[in-house]
Amino acid sequence: MTTIPVALQMYTLREESQQDFAGTLKKVAELGFDGVEFAGYGGLSAQEVRVLLDDLGLKAASSHVPLEQLENNLTQVIEDQKILGSNYVVCPYLMPDRRSEKDYQALISILDQAGEACRREGITLCYHNHDFELDRLADGRKALESIFDDTNADNVKAELDIYWLTKAGEHPVEWINRYQTRTPLVHLKDMTTDGEQFFAELGTGGVDIEAVLNIGEAAGVQWWVVEQDMSRRTPFESIEISINYLKTKLPHLANK
Numbered sequence: 584m585t586t587i588p589v590a591l592q593m594y595t596l597r598e599e600s601q602q603d604f605a606g607t608l609k610k611v612a613e614l615g616f617d618g619v620e621f622a623g624y625g626g627l628s629a630q631e632v633r634v635l636l637d638d639l640g641l642k643a644a645s646s647h648v649p650l651e652q653l654e655n656n657l658t659q660v661i662e663d664q665k666i667l668g669s670n671y672v673v674c675p676y677l678m679p680d681r682r683s684e685k686d687y688q689a690l691i692s693i694l695d696q697a698g699e700a701c702r703r704e705g706i707t708l709c710y711h712n713h714d715f716e717l718d719r720l721a722d723g724r725k726a727l728e729s730i731f732d733d734t735n736a737d738n739v740k741a742e743l744d745i746y747w748l749t750k751a752g753e754h755p756v757e758w759i760n761r762y763q764t765r766t767p768l769v770h771l772k773d774m775t776t777d778g779e780q781f782f783a784e785l786g787t788g789g790v791d792i793e794a795v796l797n798i799g800e801a802a803g804v805q806w807w808v809v810e811q812d813m814s815r816r817t818p819f820e821s822i823e824i825s826i827n828y829l830k831t832k833l834p835h836l837a838n839k
Contacts, residue, residue, distance in 0.1 A: 586835045587799050588617035589826070590644035592770065592810035596818050600625055605635055610819065614826050615839030618642035620768075620808045621667075622675070629666035636667070644806040645671035645742075645768055647711070650681070650690075653697045661704045671768060671806075672701060673709045673742050682715060687726050691733045698738030709768055711742040717751035731762060740765050742808070746772030749790050750780055756794050759802045767805040769795065771825075772812075782811050784821050786828035796832055 591611050593600055599607045604625030611619060618641050624632050636643060646669055648660050653674060664672055674694065677686070698708035716727035724732070731741060741762050745755035759766050773788035775781045785792055799807065809829070814821040830836040 586833075587804050587807055588642070588644070589771075589807045589809060589829055589833065589836065590618040590620045590642075591616045591822060591826075592620045592622065592647070592808050594622040594647070595809070595811050595814075595822060597622065599818065608635055608639055608641065611822075612639040612641050614823055615830065615836055616641070616809075616826060617836075618644040618806070620644045620673075620806075620810075621646040621669075624663075629663040633667050643667035643669035644808060645669055645673050645709070647673045647675035650674050650677065650693070653708075654693060657697055657700055661701060661706055664706050665704070670705070671707050671709055671740075671742075673711050673768065675711045676713065677715075682726075684720055687720065687729060690730065694730070694739045695734050698734065702738055707740055707767065708738065709740045709742040711768075711770065712744050712747055714747045714751040717748070717753060731765070736765055740767055742766070742768035742770060744770035744772065744810075745790055745792075745795055746770070746774055746782065749774055755790070756798060759795065759798060759804075763801070764803040766802055768808055769799070769804050769806075770808050770810050771795070771829075772810055773825075781815070782813050784811065784814075784816075784828070785809065785825035787824065792828075793832060 596607050652660055660672060701708045710730055712727050717725050719725055720729060743758050743766050748755045748758055771785060773783040773785050773790045775783045776789040809825050811821045
């Protein structure tokens with residue numbers, strides 16, 4: 584089906600990482616993930632994290648970096664990615680006080696400038712969505728459309744999150760196809776089929792994961808990223824269920 588590598592978003596294991604960052608990475612590697620997407624570095628330097636990755640045979644798929652860091656500390660952010668061997672840095676979330684129409688207009692310029700600076704250094708900036716960006720602006724467009732349509736496609740790419748798209752009533756395949764070749768990262772998540780629409784392990788919910796996997800290569804996806812924001816099981820149990828599901832769909836994982 585596809586040989587696109589699979590990473591784990593480490594936010595899934597945030598509590599475990601606080602207790603034992605190195606040990607948590609080791610368990611991720613043992614489960615068969617190809618890499619990780621960072622949400623912080625466990626209090627370690629980028630160089631120390633790189634040593635851990637190399638020892639465990641993991642790759643740095645990308646790093647989620649708060650918007651404030653992209654605005655105020657971009658040089659260090661880029662340097663860290665180079666050390667980690669990560670080609671992608673992701674703006675992960677907009678705080679509630681930065682979601683007005685005026686804020687979205689300002690965000691376009693911020694992302695464009697940061698993305699251009701990243702691109703000059705061989706790093707790609709991506710924007711990760713939730714469901715609130717699917718609200719409509721005064722011009723009738725959804726906020727997420729404006730983010731991608733009004734930024735330079737060379738400077739700002741997408742990390743589409745299929746759970747949040749689905750929760751907002753959207754079809755992930757349509758969005759991936761719409762921004763084909765501009766979506767190097769995709770968050771793979773599932774959703775329970777009850778009214779709660781809770782986060783679910785891959786293959787156990789109602790999101791058509793296989794349809795997304797089927798278009799990955801044609802759409803230019805470079806990394807699948809597994810994330811489960813919250814779980815009714817332990818996070819390790821959840822990600823094991825998810826990676827085992829992917830092992831049935833992605834041949835390169837089968838022997839890991």
